[in-house]
Amino acid sequence: MIFEPGEEALTVRNIGPARITSGLETRTRLGILEHRAVHGTPPQLPPDDLMALAGVADLRGRGGAGFPFARKYAAVLRSAHRRQSPVRVVVNATEGEPAARKDEMLLTRAPHLVLDGAELAAWSLNAPEVIVGVADGPGERSLLEAIDERDSDLAFHVVRVPERFISGEGGALVRAINGQVPIPPGRKVRAADSGVGGVPTLLSNAETYAQLALIAQLGADLYTAVGIPTEPGTVLLTVSVPGNGDPTIVETPTGVLLRDVLELCGTTAGRGVLIGGYHGAWLSADAANTVRVSRAGMKAAGAALGAGIVAPLSEDACPLEETARVLHYMAGESADQCGPCFRGLPELARTFSELAAGEGEPEAVLKAALIGEGRGACSHPDGTARFARSALAAFPDEIAIHAAAGSCNPRTKKVLPLSTVTTGASKMLLDWSRCDGHGLCSVLAPDLVQLDGNGYPQKTVMAVPEKFRDTAEKAVEMCPALALRIDEATAP
CATH class of the missing domain: 1.20.1440.230 (NADH-ubiquinone oxidoreductase 51kDa subunit, iron-sulphur binding domain)
Structure with missing residues (x-):
């Protein structure tokens, strides 16, 4: 049975013609047959042609850093050639930012476009498999269905990572795939040099691969016909509308005014707009009403598009x-x-x-x-x-x-979304003076407890989301040293 998002489907809107969201005007999800009817079959391109396409289209990473895809791809090629090594291709669809949902939209509604882009890269690099990092939820279920639908010589592997902000960092995902604790590695290690299994790895965001597939389908001339000349194409934005629950995903050409995006979603700049997420920047209402959706426009205003998050605050929020x-x-x-x-x-x-x-x-x-x-x-x-x-x-x-x-006495509070994994969750506390390193807690509650190299829990405070409450209580009950206890949540 094919996964259908139904009521879970995120709303998609467009400024200009739909490109990456093409076909979603009439369907909640594109299965493989519908996807092929809309987007066709991706070509198999040699490395030079793929790099040229990505370079002419100025494809940049859409996960936050905005690094040129062609340069990342070239670095993987050089490293693989120098080491005479195989290559791995990784899709980062973990989306650890609580306010980001565009990759979830792609996975639940247009998963084959993401997989087409990853396949395109894997074919050109002669990589034997594509690995996709995801968080638990509808995106993972849709992705697994999409993999089953495809007839491909490539192997696909899906790796689930915890729903944490830092789990979305590229190095943390590589560690998770390698069977390690999914946190940033603590030192700068380029995936292009040493990624999955220690081999050169092409790692990019889900939207980046979807855009790569779109460039291959349309060709450079048609792809660059929209947007501004220095930043061609479209971008996906996650726009949170105050008081409306789930956000709206907007596909827009670069260069449009941000206020037009907000108006399309039925909202305004209010008291200010957060751009780029929780590693991003606030813009005042005045700045938000004049800034354009582009890297250059945001930089001039002191912000960056980052992961494409747009979160305005209503007038009655602080x-x-x-x-x-x-x-x-x-x-x-x-x-x-x-x-x-x-x-x-x-x-x-x-x-x-x-x-x-x-x-x-x-x-x-x-x-x-x-x-x-x-x-x-x-x-x-x-x-x-x-x-x-x-x-x-x-x-x-x-x-x-x-x-x-002392306050502006806001009528609306707790507007910005925070992950339930840490904020508002109960906590499991470790008493170091009692712990003997039995490791049973990591067996009983593997989603909560990760051990260090000596077999002891890495953290003394571990957030316990409601869905893991039973396993946490079992770990506390079964700890031989009585070193664990539950501390109840308090509202943030």
Whole structure:
């Protein structure tokens, strides 16, 4: 039975003709026959032709970093040639950002476009398999159905990773595929040099592969006919509409005004708009109403498209209180492997909470944001600090109001989405003085407990989402050393 998203299907809207979302105007999901009718069969291209197409179309990574795909592909080729090594192709569809849903939309509604792009890359690199990293949910179920539908000589493997912010980082996904704890590796390792199984690995985001398939189908001339000349094509945006539950996924050519995207979704810039997610930046309402959807436009406004997240706040929500909530969440998402995260992010969250309560100063936030700048084991502390600083720049009037009155008394609270895996979840606490390293907890609750090289739990505090509550209680009950206990959740 083919997976059908039904009521789970995310709403898709378009500015201009549908490209990557073509066919979704009338169907909730494109099965293999419908997909072939809309998008055709992808060509098998040699490496030089594939790189040329991606280069002319200026295809960039759509997972956040925006790195040129052709350069990443060339690096994998060079590394494989130098080492006389096989190659692996990996699709990162984990989407660890709580406010991001565009990759989920692709997996649930147009999974074959993603798989076409990955196959295209694998064929050209002579890679024997495609590995897709996903989180648990409808996207995984649709993807498995799509793999069953396809007639391909390639092997497809799906790897599920925990629903955490840092699990979406490329190095964390490679570690998960390699059977390690899915956290950033702690040192800079290029997947192009040493990725899955230690071999050169082409790793890109789900939308990136979907765009690659689209470029191959349309050809460079037709693909670049929309958008601005320096950034051709379309982008997918996840637009959260305040009070509307699930967000809307918008496909738009580059260069359109952001306010037109918001108007299409029935909303406005409100008190400000978050661009790019929780490693992104706030824009004031005035800035959001004049900025264009492009890398250059966002950069000029002090933001970046990142993973394509657009989250406006309504007039009755407080940007300072929302920022403080997110910063506490981001501090809880630390991998606990370096000081800038382990100590710096809680301090940043604390100082910003004091500012939101009218008891702190912007200078204290700026000082806390400098604790880990450029010194973290991954980009998590830098991205979180950038998010905090952008709030100071975007909302000076709100800061003054809070300093004078203690709050702006928002009528709407807890607007920005936070993953239920950490925020608002109960916690399982480890008493190091009791733990004897039996490792039984990791067997009983593998989604919650990961062991270090010596067989001890890596963390002393482990978030327990409701769906893992039973396994956590079993681990506490069965611990031979009585080293575990459950600490009940408190609302964030």
